[in-house]
Amino acid sequence: MKPDATPLDDLANREYKYGFVTPIESETFPPGLDEEVVRGISARKGEPEWMLDWRLRAFRHWSGMREPRWANLKFPRIDYGAIIYFAAPRTRSRPGSLDEVDPELRRTYEKLGIPLREQEALAGVAVDAVFDSVSVATTFQDKLSELGIVFCSFSRAVREHPELVRRYLGSVVPPTDNFFAALNSAVFSDGSFCFVPRGVRCPMELSTYFRINAANTGQFERTLIVVEEGAHVSYLEGCTAPIRDENQLHAAVVELVALDDASIRYSTVQNWYPGDREGRGGIYNFVTKRGKCAGRRSKISWTQVETGSAITWKYPSCILLGDESVGEFHSVALTANRQQADTGTKMIHVGRNTRSTIVSKGISAGLGQNTYRGAVKVLRGAAGARNHSRCDSMLIGDRCGAHTFPYIDVANATSTVEHEASVSKIGEDQIFYCRQRGISPEDAVSMIVHGFCTEVFRELPMEFAVEAQKLLQVSLEGSVG
Amino acid sequence: MTGAAAGTETYRSDFARAERDVLPTLPAWIAALRRENWERFETLGFPEASDEDWRGTPVARIARAPFRAAGPAGPAKASALAGNPLADLGATRLVFANGRFVPSLSSPANGGGVFAGPLGEALASRGEAVEERLGRIAPRADRAFAALNAALADDVAVVVFEAGARPEAPVHVVHLALPDGESGATYPRTLIVAAPGSRASVIETYLGDAAALHLTCAATEVDVAEDASVEHARVQAEAPAALHLGTVDARLGRGAGLVSHNVSLGSALARVELGAVLGGEGSDCSLNGLYLADASRHVDQRTTVEHAVPRSVSRQTYRGILGGEARAVFRGRIRVAPGAQRTDAFQSNHNLLLSDGALVSSRPQLEIYADDVRCTHGATVGQLDADALFYLRSRGIGAGEARRLLTEAFGGEIVRRIGFVPLRERLAAEASARSAAAAGDGGAR
Numbered sequence: 001m002k003p004d005a006t007p008l009d010d011l012a013n014r015e016y017k018y019g020f021v022t023p024i025e026s027e028t029f030p031p032g033l034d035e036e037v038v039r040g041i042s043a044r045k046g047e048p049e050w051m052l053d054w055r056l057r058a059f060r061h062w063s064g065m066r067e068p069r070w071a072n073l074k075f076p077r078i079d080y081g082a083i084i085y086f087a088a089p090r091t092r093s094r095p096g097s098l099d100e101v102d103p104e105l106r107r108t109y110e111k112l113g114i115p116l117r118e119q120e121a122l123a124g125v126a127v128d129a130v131f132d133s134v135s136v137a138t139t140f141q142d143k144l145s146e147l148g149i150v151f152c153s154f155s156r157a158v159r160e161h162p163e164l165v166r167r168y169l170g171s172v173v174p175p176t177d178n179f180f181a182a183l184n185s186a187v188f189s190d191g192s193f194c195f196v197p198r199g200v201r202c203p204m205e206l207s208t209y210f211r212i213n214a215a216n217t218g219q220f221e222r223t224l225i226v227v228e229e230g231a232h233v234s235y236l237e238g239c240t241a242p243i244r245d246e247n248q249l250h251a252a253v254v255e256l257v258a259l260d261d262a263s264i265r266y267s268t269v270q271n272w273y274p275g276d277r278e279g280r281g282g283i284y285n286f287v288t289k290r291g292k293c294a295g296r297r298s299k300i301s302w303t304q305v306e307t308g309s310a311i312t313w314k315y316p317s318c319i320l321l322g323d324e325s326v327g328e329f330h331s332v333a334l335t336a337n338r339q340q341a342d343t344g345t346k347m348i349h350v351g352r353n354t355r356s357t358i359v360s361k362g363i364s365a366g367l368g369q370n371t372y373r374g375a376v377k378v379l380r381g382a383a384g385a386r387n388h389s390r391c392d393s394m395l396i397g398d399r400c401g402a403h404t405f406p407y408i409d410v411a412n413a414t415s416t417v418e419h420e421a422s423v424s425k426i427g428e429d430q431i432f433y434c435r436q437r438g439i440s441p442e443d444a445v446s447m448i449v450h451g452f453c454t455e456v457f458r459e460l461p462m463e464f465a466v467e468a469q470k471l472l473q474v475s476l477e478g479s480v481g
Numbered sequence: 482m483t484g485a486a487a488g489t490e491t492y493r494s495d496f497a498r499a500e501r502d503v504l505p506t507l508p509a510w511i512a513a514l515r516r517e518n519w520e521r522f523e524t525l526g527f528p529e530a531s532d533e534d535w536r537g538t539p540v541a542r543i544a545r546a547p548f549r550a551a552g553p554a555g556p557a558k559a560s561a562l563a564g565n566p567l568a569d570l571g572a573t574r575l576v577f578a579n580g581r582f583v584p585s586l587s588s589p590a591n592g593g594g595v596f597a598g599p600l601g602e603a604l605a606s607r608g609e610a611v612e613e614r615l616g617r618i619a620p621r622a623d624r625a626f627a628a629l630n631a632a633l634a635d636d637v638a639v640v641v642f643e644a645g646a647r648p649e650a651p652v653h654v655v656h657l658a659l660p661d662g663e664s665g666a667t668y669p670r671t672l673i674v675a676a677p678g679s680r681a682s683v684i685e686t687y688l689g690d691a692a693a694l695h696l697t698c699a700a701t702e703v704d705v706a707e708d709a710s711v712e713h714a715r716v717q718a719e720a721p722a723a724l725h726l727g728t729v730d731a732r733l734g735r736g737a738g739l740v741s742h743n744v745s746l747g748s749a750l751a752r753v754e755l756g757a758v759l760g761g762e763g764s765d766c767s768l769n770g771l772y773l774a775d776a777s778r779h780v781d782q783r784t785t786v787e788h789a790v791p792r793s794v795s796r797q798t799y800r801g802i803l804g805g806e807a808r809a810v811f812r813g814r815i816r817v818a819p820g821a822q823r824t825d826a827f828q829s830n831h832n833l834l835l836s837d838g839a840l841v842s843s844r845p846q847l848e849i850y851a852d853d854v855r856c857t858h859g860a861t862v863g864q865l866d867a868d869a870l871f872y873l874r875s876r877g878i879g880a881g882e883a884r885r886l887l888t889e890a891f892g893g894e895i896v897r898r899i900g901f902v903p904l905r906e907r908l909a910a911e912a913s914a915r916s917a918a919a920a921g922d923g924g925a926r
Contacts, residue, residue: 070533378862380837393847393849395849395851395852395854396852397852398820398822398851398852398853399819400852401848401849401850402847402849403846403847403848403849404845404846404847404858405844405846405847406843406844406845406846406860407842407844408841408842408843408844408860408862409537409840409841409842409843410832410834410840410841410842410843410862411837411839411840411841412834412837413834413835413836413837413839413864414837414864415862415863416861416862416863416864417860417861417862417863418859418860418861418863419843419845419858419859419860419861420857420858420859420860421845421847421857421858421859422855422856422857423847423849423854423855423856423857424854424855424856425852425853425854
């Protein structure tokens with residue numbers, strides 16, 4: 001491109017918008033992890049005995065595991081002994097109503113554009129706000145409970161709906177599943193729980209907003225969504241963190257369960273702090289997300305827009321157990337500066353006539369390394385299974401990388417699996433055409449990238465689609481020139 | 482690791498014997514090369530089932546049996562097998578049995594710009610060309626079986642095309658695996674050198690008829706110098722009791738071209754790793770592959786195309802036909818090195834599953850570190866098109882015949898790319914017979 005694009009440098013240096021720190025006193029555990037810490041977290045949350053046992057089992061298993069290194073990522077060894085495993089803003093007690101939420105916390109969420117006051121809320125979005133290790137507020141609970149929908153923080157669910165939590169917790173991602181899932185199972189602090197009973201269509205979007213604030217802490221939240229026969233829910237997830245020079249670890253687990261004819265739409269806009277241009281700081285995002293289409297004709301659809309984090313290691317998956325169940329995965333992953341992403345999905349076809357679709361759009365700019373890693377597995381009994389995968393990568397700049405590693409395993413002769421992928425440079429002729437028409441280079445890039453990702457954005461709820469577009473724009477600034 | 486170490490004992494005694502009897506008779510540089518590779522094999526040991534590179538292929542089947550280097554083959558057996566339609570194509574022919582040159586069945590060439598003969602003669606008349614390349618085209622140090630071959634191969638089929646040579650007929654190298662008794666091993670090795678501006682074709686055929694379990698550990702090196710072009714066909718049709726491991730490593734200079742046909746028909750377990758390094762601007766390679774497996778055969782095909790410099794082109798087309806309880810693994814990688822701008826790379830892998838017992842794992846991979854490139858890959862796994870079957874049946878063609886025709890056509894896409902007519906025709910017949918068998922295994926559905 002043109003060397004005269006110097007104004008872009010200013011744009012490139014623009015701050016990460018959500019990088020502020022809330023000056024709030026917090027209560028933290030000392031760094032390090034042993035059984036006492038696990039017991040401490042459990043006691044702090046007033047958990048029943050079975051929950052503590054579950055955590056301890058996970059912890060003991062984790063102690064014998066090794067951090068996985070197969071991903072196409074380069075990062076220094078993480079010192080698990082230096083991480084603080086629990087941090088909570090110091091408040092008197094859990095607020096009885098939303099008006100009692102600490103004003104400092106409320107200001108934080110206002111600054112992030114997340115309304116905690118229901119009257120100011122975007123029409124039809126209920127929010128569970130998680131700040132460091134605890135959930136600080138959940139909106140619209142009353143309205144939802146009229147329909148029998150449970151939407152609350154995980155800690156509260158353990159207290160108030162132990163039978164549901166016990167039945168489904170770990171049923172999709174067992175506590176021994178992988179290194180990070182085991183770690184999360186031992187020390188998870190909070191998260192969201194959602195239960196939609198038989199036949200209910202959840203009337204509003206449910207949303208969790210995760211915020212890391214305290215320094216040197218890890219964030220380990222857990223989300224569990226159970227949707228009964230014929231019910232439907234659409235769930236959104238957003239995340240931000242302050243600017244710091246140290247890397248912080250985020251290891252979450254998300255479990256989805258869909259029974260007969262149920263459908264779940266799970267959307268993520270991930271915007272953790274990505275680190276600076278030299279690759280200092282940023283979040284290490286190691287997340288296990290998996291959904292189980294347990295019932296016939298059930299459907300789980302994952303949509304993700306990954307623009308943040310220094311490292312993203314994330315494979316939202318679907319286990320298609322029920323006959324005729326459907327799994328979808330739509331993803332936009334952007335790596336700029338020195339960000340690295342190794343992300344994709346797994347579609348495991350178990351039931352007959354199960355279908356899955358994968359659409360992945362990777363964008364690499366600067367020194368970013370972007371890897372799509374996805375598995376499609378058709379088991380012997382999955383007669384008539386069908387998968388189509390498309391992975392496109394766009395490269396902006398000559399020092400970034402784009403990689404595609406699909407794993408296709410088929411053991412049924414009546415199934416059809418198709419995978420296609422392409423990698424190409426952002427169209428110089430397209431940029432030229434736009435510039436000819438008086439469009440600035442950065443707007444041109446933004447338009448082209450947006451066009452490249454449209455297919456995925458279409459899957460997002462409206463408010464999120466707008467935010468996702470803005471995010472891409474900000475993240476790409478400074479990439480041209 | 483103890484199991485792996487125990488498994489290497491017979492190989493150690495084979496190497497000790499070579500060290501005593503063979504190495505002293507060889508030029509010092511070859512002896513050093515073989516020692517170096519033996520040490521590498523000892524350091525690496527057998528791959529383990531958990532190695533990413535061996536995922537899906539039961540390496541334990543090789544590690545379990547103590548394979549011992551086979552002695553010279555009986556001449557009667559060798560000449561019987563040399564009459565096989567795939568071994569007798571009417572070309573300049575070199576026959577090796579158990580890795581040893583068989584002069585009575587061969588027609589070596591030395592003249593007219595072409596040399597084709599065993600290592601000893603090659604060292605006498607083309608010493609420099611061999612010394613510069615043997616064991617040096619495949620620098621990857623992490624492959625245990627490639628190192629094992631380099632350590633234990635006593636002879637090498639050497640084919641050299643001089644600068645500007647354009648021979649009409651291809652050179653045909655036939656490797657016969659004829660070990661006596663249980664657990665024999667053969668180490669065939671081939672070196673192909675195409676000097677600048679030459680244009681030639683080489684066919685390698687791997688055949689065998691031993692009924693007992695045996696191992697073929699093969700290696701081929703191909704050096705295509707600038708503006709040279711080579712068509713290389715590799716046909717593996719070994720006995721059903723064979724375990725076949727092979728590597729093909731090619732290096733291409735500026736403006737060089739390589740067309741590779743890699744056909745895998747036989748063996749209980751066959752794994753071929755094919756690597757091409759596009760090391761010169763404007764180089765171009767086409768890798769075509771066909772693998773056919775029925776019963777409980779296992780076939781594993783790996784390709785790695787490395788675009789090391791700007792402006793090179795690669796095309797990979799691999800197809801698999803699987804019936805019975807067969808297993809297939811395909812791993813194809815395109816790697817574009819930093820700075821290798823204007824790379825154009827394409828890869829496709831299509832698999833036809835003819836029975837419910839068969840299993841396919843396909844892993845097409847793109848690893849790209851440059852931006853001004855066009856790289857695509859595609860992979861499919863499916864069955865015969867129901868509409869096409871219906872169409873044929875509505876024209877009065879029986880169900881079995883329709884399946885056979887469609888299966889044959891699927892494989893024919895690869896076979897018909899082969900330039901040398903006698904090979905193409907015989908392979909078409911062979912592939913057709915075998916795909917009929919595979920299609921039959923699926924039964925009528």
